[in-house]
Amino acid sequence: MALHLISGFNIxxxxxxxLMSLMIATVHKYGYxxxxxxxxxLTAVFMVLTTLTTNQPIIMISFVVSSSAIGVYDLMYPLMxxxxxxxxxxxxxxxxVMVVNLIAESIMMFIGGKAVVFIxxxxxxxxxxxxxxxSADSNxxxxxxLSNYINAYKWVIIITAIITFIVFxxxxxxxxxxxxxxxxxxxGDKKTMQEKMATYKRLVNYKTVVWVLYLCAxxxxxxxxxxxxxxxxxxxxHIPRGITSTINALQTVAIFVGYFFAxxxxxxxxxxxxxxxxxxxxxxxxxxxxxxxxxGTGAALFAVVGTILFFRSGLANASMPVQQxxxxxxxxxxxxxxxxxxIEIALSVVGVIDGLFTEFYLLKTQQGYANAYIIAxxxxxxxxxxxxxxxxxxxxxxxx
Numbered sequence: 001m002a003l004h005l006i007s008g009f010n011i012x013x014x015x016x017x018x019l020m021s022l023m024i025a026t027v028h029k030y031g032y033x034x035x036x037x038x039x040x041x042l043t044a045v046f047m048v049l050t051t052l053t054t055n056q057p058i059i060m061i062s063f064v065v066s067s068s069a070i071g072v073y074d075l076m077y078p079l080m081x082x083x084x085x086x087x088x089x090x091x092x093x094x095x096x097v098m099v100v101n102l103i104a105e106s107i108m109m110f111i112g113g114k115a116v117v118f119i120x121x122x123x124x125x126x127x128x129x130x131x132x133x134x135s136a137d138s139n140x141x142x143x144x145x146l147s148n149y150i151n152a153y154k155w156v157i158i159i160t161a162i163i164t165f166i167v168f169x170x171x172x173x174x175x176x177x178x179x180x181x182x183x184x185x186x187x188g189d190k191k192t193m194q195e196k197m198a199t200y201k202r203l204v205n206y207k208t209v210v211w212v213l214y215l216c217a218x219x220x221x222x223x224x225x226x227x228x229x230x231x232x233x234x235x236x237x238h239i240p241r242g243i244t245s246t247i248n249a250l251q252t253v254a255i256f257v258g259y260f261f262a263x264x265x266x267x268x269x270x271x272x273x274x275x276x277x278x279x280x281x282x283x284x285x286x287x288x289x290x291x292x293x294x295x296g297t298g299a300a301l302f303a304v305v306g307t308i309l310f311f312r313s314g315l316a317n318a319s320m321p322v323q324q325x326x327x328x329x330x331x332x333x334x335x336x337x338x339x340x341x342x343i344e345i346a347l348s349v350v351g352v353i354d355g356l357f358t359e360f361y362l363l364k365t366q367q368g369y370a371n372a373y374i375i376a377x378x379x380x381x382x383x384x385x386x387x388x389x390x391x392x393x394x395x396x397x398x399x400x
Contacts, residue, residue, distance in 0.1 A: 017348030021341035094321035221376030223354030258317035290373035
């Protein structure tokens with residue numbers, strides 16, 4: 001059953017990435033405002049649809065469409081910020097957006113779980129604490145209780161769908177012009193084959209290919225261990241779940257710290273060097289994690305592992321606002337939506353490769369969980385060095 005579930009998620013993620021890519025690619029034609037006006041209703045309608053039917057194909061399609069519409073927001077803001085924000089403060093603004101997004105996501109995740117329990121308690125006619133205790137083992141629920149528990153989730157989805165219409169109202173205040181998202185005012189006539197080839201060359205060149213390969217290599221490495229960190233900590237290193245929960249919370253704090261340092265690092269080191277160095281420095285930390293069994297047991301092990309994961313998470317995210325900026329200025333205005341689409345599809349393919357590799361080979365043994373860190377460290381080092389070598393001449397100019 002687990003294998004089918006994992007395979008299913010890989011397919012869903014791939015389908016979502018493709019649909020997101022198709023949506024974001026239309027920005028060049030329709031503009032920011034028109035796309036953003038469509039996304040909230042699309043999200044809301046398909047989210048609600050998942051609560052109105054038990055038909056599995058419809059639920060899967062609705063999940064993919066609503067997830068794609070939500071995902072496009074993350075692809076949209078780098079395009080808009082690159083167009084509207086002056087280059088001198090762009091990294092700071094990217095940082096602000098990512099911090100606000102992370103705060104909102106953390107708050108909603110915190111509220112979401114509690115909202116489910118609260119609604120369940122009302123539907124079941126029991127106290128919040130009793131409902132919370134029952135929710136710890138949903139497999140034990142049957143009949144009306146199970147129905148009420150499922151309905152609680154449905155109500156949270158419906159409430160979320162309603163809230164998305166606030167976004168729709170805010171988008172009405174956005175004003176854009178064709179020159180904001182493409183080089184010419186007119187959409188132009190149909191392009192000749194020669195013009196299409198010229199456009200293709202502007203998108204696919206040495207530097208854009210290396211950039212996509214860099215992102216894929218880093219994602220390939222991260223995908224080998226990130227989602228399996230709790231398993232590694234609990235089952236391999238035998239760290240209690242309570243301590244694991246604390247470590248996970250500290251990693252979220254580390255992301256905030258990393259974001260805040262991004263503008264400073266970009267100013268001191270330059271954009272490319274910030275990305276490359278933060279990637280390379282993560283490698284030694286991951287190698288230590290691979291050999292964490294040698295660090296001892298008890299409080300000492302908990303402290304060392306927590307510290308390592310805190311710094312790894314902070315370093316990995318210190319370059320994220322800078323990375324969002326760089327990949328937008330690698331290509332001209334007309335190519336940015338298409339380039340974002342290409343990156344999204346490439347990363348989805350990497351996600352599928354990660355899932356298949358870990359499922360059928362890497363994680364067949366306990367040692368595989370440690371080996372994942374070693375493989376990831378090698379990918380991080382190589383990709384960081386290649387990034388410096390390829391973009392070395394650009395470090396002090398375009399990306400400074």
